[in-house]
Amino acid sequence: EAGVAQSPRYKIIEKRQSVAFWCNPISGHATLYWYQQILGQGPKLLIQFQNNGVVDDSQLPKDRFSAERLKGVDSTLKIQPAKLEDSAVYLCASSPRGTAPRILTEAFFGQGTRLTVV
Amino acid sequence: KQEVTQIPAALSVPEGENLVLNCSFTDSAIYNLQWFRQDPGKGLTSLLLIQSSQREQTSGRLNASLDKSSGRSTLYIAASQPGDSATYLCAVYPYSGGGADGLTFGKGTHLIIQP
Numbered sequence: 001e002a003g004v005a006q007s008p009r010y011k012i013i014e015k016r017q018s019v020a021f022w023c024n025p026i027s028g029h030a031t032l033y034w035y036q037q038i039l040g041q042g043p044k045l046l047i048q049f050q051n052n053g054v055v056d057d058s059q060l061p062k063d064r065f066s067a068e069r070l071k072g073v074d075s076t077l078k079i080q081p082a083k084l085e086d087s088a089v090y091l092c093a094s095s096p097r098g099t100a101p102r103i104l105t106e107a108f109f110g111q112g113t114r115l116t117v118v
Numbered sequence: 119k120q121e122v123t124q125i126p127a128a129l130s131v132p133e134g135e136n137l138v139l140n141c142s143f144t145d146s147a148i149y150n151l152q153w154f155r156q157d158p159g160k161g162l163t164s165l166l167l168i169q170s171s172q173r174e175q176t177s178g179r180l181n182a183s184l185d186k187s188s189g190r191s192t193l194y195i196a197a198s199q200p201g202d203s204a205t206y207l208c209a210v211y212p213y214s215g216g217g218a219d220g221l222t223f224g225k226g227t228h229l230i231i232q233p
Contacts (some may be wrong), residue, residue, distance in 0.1 A: 033220055042122070042207055042223030043162070056218035091161060097219060104153065107221060111160040
């Protein structure tokens with residue numbers, strides 16, 4: 001079974017530029033998450049989708065971050081404009097939550113995109 | 119608001135030792151608890167998932183326990199090997215009926231096993 005795919009793996013941009021990350025979840029997984037992991041910290045949830053609807057975006061800085069999951073499969077996360085403090089690893093995860101009993105809904109993570117803002 | 123704390127923040131031990139990593143959480147209303155491993159520059163690899171109705175889970179040399187009432191979990195690693203060197207993260211799933219179930223993570227324990 002293929003895992004969660006993310007691209008690019010690395011990105012370096014200047015502050016005030018924009019950047020986009022892409023995630024392809026495990027086939028059939030209804031739920032998709034984006035997490036931000038700053039160096040030395042645990043991942044922090046940014047947004048959760050179930051199919052193509054947003055379930056939780058309470059920690060997403062909506063003035064600069066946006067995310068979409070058109071057609072309920074792939075997702076993109078965008079930052080515009082980027083700030084120095086956005087330097088982090090952006091992790092995408094998926095789970096069958098929503099199409100399977102909750103007891104089985106373990107989250108699976110991709111390799112992440114490491115963003116450096118200079 | 120749920121908070122997850124991991125102790126110690128870093129640990130360095132000689133190869134072959136048994137060791138325990140600790141995780142505590144402030145809100146005992148959790149659904150599941152999951153332990154992950156993270157290698158430098160890599161994503162998260164799931165090690166063990168403990169359902170809230172369970173007390174422990176085992177996989178090979180790893181054993182994780184859960185005490186919901188006291189808000190604690192431990193990850194026990196037997197006969198440690200240099201390949202176990204990584205950051206170990208503990209995370210909890212909220213007991214949410216509304217569908218929002220993003221994980222809350224601790225900051226991790228950075229483990230080094232000396233050959």
